Structure formats: C-alpha cells, structure tokens
Amino acid sequence: MIWLGFVILSLIVLAPFMLAQRHIRLRGRRESALVLYRAQLVELENEGERGRIGPAEQAQAKLEIERRLLSTASTPEEVLPKAGRLSWLLPAMVLLLPALAIALYLPGATPMMPAAPLAPRIAAAEEQARQDLAMLDMLRAKLQTLDPHSEQARQGFVLMGNMEAGMGDAAAASAAWAKALEIRSDPQLLALKAQADAAAQSVKAP
Structure with a gap:
C-alpha cells in the first residue's frame, strides 16, 4: 500500500541520522574551552621547540593560558541534555513525515482508484x-x-x-x-x- 511506502521511505531517509545520533556526544562551553586551552599549550610547546618564539614570550604565553585553564576548570559544568533525551526526535519524525505527506496527498487524490492499463x-x-x-x-x-x-x-x-x-x-x-x-x-x-x-x-x- 502507498501508506506503507511512505513509512519505508521515511525510514530510509532518516536511518543514517538515527545511526549517527548514537555516536553524538554533546560538549558544553566549559569542556570546549578546556580542550581549546590544552591544545594551545601543546601548540605553544611545539612553537618553542621550533624556535619560532623566544623563551620569555613562551613562558609569558604559557602562564596566561594556564591561568585561563585554571579559571575555566573552576567554573561549574553546565547541565546538558543526555543523548537519550533527544533520541525520540528522529523516531517521531518517522511517524510525523508520513502523516504530513498523507495530509497533503489526500485532499486532491483518489488512492483507491485502480491503475489504468x-x-x-x-x-x-x-x-x-x-x-x-x-x-x-x-x-x-x-x-x-x-x-x-x-x-x-x-x-x-x-x-x-x-x-x-x-x-x-x-x-x-x-x-x-x-x-x-x-x-x-x-x-x-x-x-x-x-x-x-x-x-x-x-x-x-x-
């Protein structure tokens, strides 16, 4: 039936997103900032080893990054929605999309009319x-x-x-x-x- 086709098509379209959602991990601003500052420390260390920055400038920049790192680490972590709380959205769309398609299809359609050979x-x-x-x-x-x-x-x-x-x-x-x-x-x-x-x-x- 055409209704079953709507559901199957919706599943085919949304399946990649549903699978990808299982591997999604949300990060807050605090965690993102910590990752950024740690990456800056590593980059600063590499620049110093290559001789692109002097010891004094490197020490001063490292001190500033570590200050920001400690300041960010002391702030409370924001509460993020768990992935499980969001997992209902895509399955709901699997049902919602066919329902919307049927609502648009029915007013001017004759689904029970047999096909003309x-x-x-x-x-x-x-x-x-x-x-x-x-x-x-x-x-x-x-x-x-x-x-x-x-x-x-x-x-x-x-x-x-x-x-x-x-x-x-x-x-x-x-x-x-x-x-x-x-x-x-x-x-x-x-x-x-x-x-x-x-x-x-x-x-x-x-």
Whole structure:
C-alpha cells in the first residue's frame, strides 16, 4: 500500500541520522574551552621547540593560558541534555513525515482508484485520432459546398484550423486560418496563425 511506502521511505531517509545520533556526544562551553586551552599549550610547546618564539614570550604565553585553564576548570559544568533525551526526535519524525505527506496527498487524490492499463489508453487515443480525422474529412467535404467567401465558410476554416492545431499539425492549422483571414481579418486569429507559423518553422529547423 502507498501508506506503507511512505513509512519505508521515511525510514530510509532518516536511518543514517538515527545511526549517527548514537555516536553524538554533546560538549558544553566549559569542556570546549578546556580542550581549546590544552591544545594551545601543546601548540605553544611545539612553537618553542621550533624556535619560532623566544623563551620569555613562551613562558609569558604559557602562564596566561594556564591561568585561563585554571579559571575555566573552576567554573561549574553546565547541565546538558543526555543523548537519550533527544533520541525520540528522529523516531517521531518517522511517524510525523508520513502523516504530513498523507495530509497533503489526500485532499486532491483518489488512492483507491485502480491503475489504468497502458493498452486501453493507447487504444482510446488511437480511436480519438480516427474520429478527429473523420470529422476533418466531413468538414472539408462541407466546405467544398459553401461559398468560399461566405461567413459560414470562414467559420469552417477557423474550426478546421483549431482541429488541426489540436492534432499537432501547426502547418495545416496555419493554412486553414490563412483562408479564414482572407475572408475577414481578425487580430486574434492573426496572432494564432503567427504562433502556428513559428511552431511549424521550429519543427522544420534541424
């Protein structure tokens, strides 16, 4: 079912974070400062051995770092949340994310509708294309019986252009609309013909 898929997908996405959380160790400001000062003492010692700092400057800097180290060590440690207290967040998200996805999906969805097989859809499209071609043939036959300069003929050419455009034949649509424009000019129809011409040219271009 699709709901099970939502849950599995959420687990796949969040699993690396859940595994990584087991190895997370939170540090407070006091512990971080102590680590920093100890690293500075080691670096200062290395600088002195390389001769990059004089003995007097090294002694003075070491004294200052040790003073800060002792001052920080004497401050009380802040209370940090244990990792176990945070471990419920990611499992909760595993349930929350599918719930949010379902809430967004349901208003405009029909989850119980069966999938439409491809073959019937192809057959329906082919049948619709045959009907459109038959209607075009009937329209051409009708136009041959009309006065080529009449308003009725103009409406027939407009309809023919619309049908040709709907079937994806921009060149044929432009030709039909051109005949309608010869009978009576129309700015909107002229704009449609220009779009059809541009589409036909883009198809011809290599």
